[in-house]
Amino acid sequence: MTKPAFEVASEFITHHFPNCSFAVLAGSTARGEETPTSDLDIVIFDEHSDHYRESFVYEGWKIEAFVHHSISYRKEFEEEKEIGRPILGNMLIEGLLLKDHASYKAIAERAVKHVQEGPAPLTEDYIKASRYFIGDLLDDFIDSKHHDEAVITLNQLSLQLPDFILRLNNQWSGRGKGLSRALYAFDHELAQTFFHALRGYYQHQNKEPFIAFVTDIYKPLGGFLFDGFSLGKK
Numbered sequence: 001m002t003k004p005a006f007e008v009a010s011e012f013i014t015h016h017f018p019n020c021s022f023a024v025l026a027g028s029t030a031r032g033e034e035t036p037t038s039d040l041d042i043v044i045f046d047e048h049s050d051h052y053r054e055s056f057v058y059e060g061w062k063i064e065a066f067v068h069h070s071i072s073y074r075k076e077f078e079e080e081k082e083i084g085r086p087i088l089g090n091m092l093i094e095g096l097l098l099k100d101h102a103s104y105k106a107i108a109e110r111a112v113k114h115v116q117e118g119p120a121p122l123t124e125d126y127i128k129a130s131r132y133f134i135g136d137l138l139d140d141f142i143d144s145k146h147h148d149e150a151v152i153t154l155n156q157l158s159l160q161l162p163d164f165i166l167r168l169n170n171q172w173s174g175r176g177k178g179l180s181r182a183l184y185a186f187d188h189e190l191a192q193t194f195f196h197a198l199r200g201y202y203q204h205q206n207k208e209p210f211i212a213f214v215t216d217i218y219k220p221l222g223g224f225l226f227d228g229f230s231l232g233k234k
Contacts, residue, residue: 005029008059009040010098016056016065020046022104024095031094039064043091045073045103066091073107077114084119084166084173118170128225130164135224138214142207150201154210158198165190165217 003011009025017023027041028034039062051072056063066088068076076088092111097104137157144150162183166173174182184191193213200209218224 003059005034005038005040005061006096006098008061009042009063012040012042012056012058012063013044013098016058017044017046017067019048020044020099022101023098024092025098026091026095030096041091042066042098043068043088043095045069045101045107070103070107074110077110080114081117081120084163085175085178086115086119086172089115115172119167119172121170122167127168127221128229129231130160131218131221131223131225132229134160134164134214134218135226138211138224142211147205150205150207154198154201157210157214161214161217162191162194 006025006029009023009029013020013023022045024030024043025040026043028038029040041064044065044067046067047069049067049069051069052067054065054067056065068088073088080086080089089111092108093115134157137153137160141150141153141157144153159179162179163173166182166186169186171186172182173179180191183194197209197213200206215223
């Protein structure tokens, strides 16, 4: 990678998407946080194109192109509210403009509004399902006789639990390192307790801190649910 990220991204747009309306460089490179393995995330708006995603290698950089138009980005915002992760919204807000267009300002303002509004609230059915499935996984963790089984189960819980905590509190969630950042941004002390509980098992095979943490999260919701839980019953 001999050229700076912004320069490469600009050249990429000129060569591969010369007729697009506007383009935004997003992700870690736009925030100045790139690492040797970082790729370039570029959001491209083109009213004459379908909505799709495509990967490229250009000038030694891996590039992920997210192509949108005036209808597709609104649909994606709606989907983000349901899944609780504002991926496109944040890309448009945090990104660096590579190519400008008259439509950019209104779309960027809509992205700000979208992220500020937050995700859709969890339904009662969703909360009940979480009380059942997390409780079931926690039982598997408690009852696991082999370390490998416990680790796999704990890994599942370590992803599902913070996502649920964030969504329960009407906060945007995240994926990968974004999930950790979102949890710390929401409640630093809670996040520290969560990761301390995880280390309790990973480092010392002590299950109790994590069991206590999960139990405390679900206690205000009525605890874990088994009796009477159903899916798909009419």
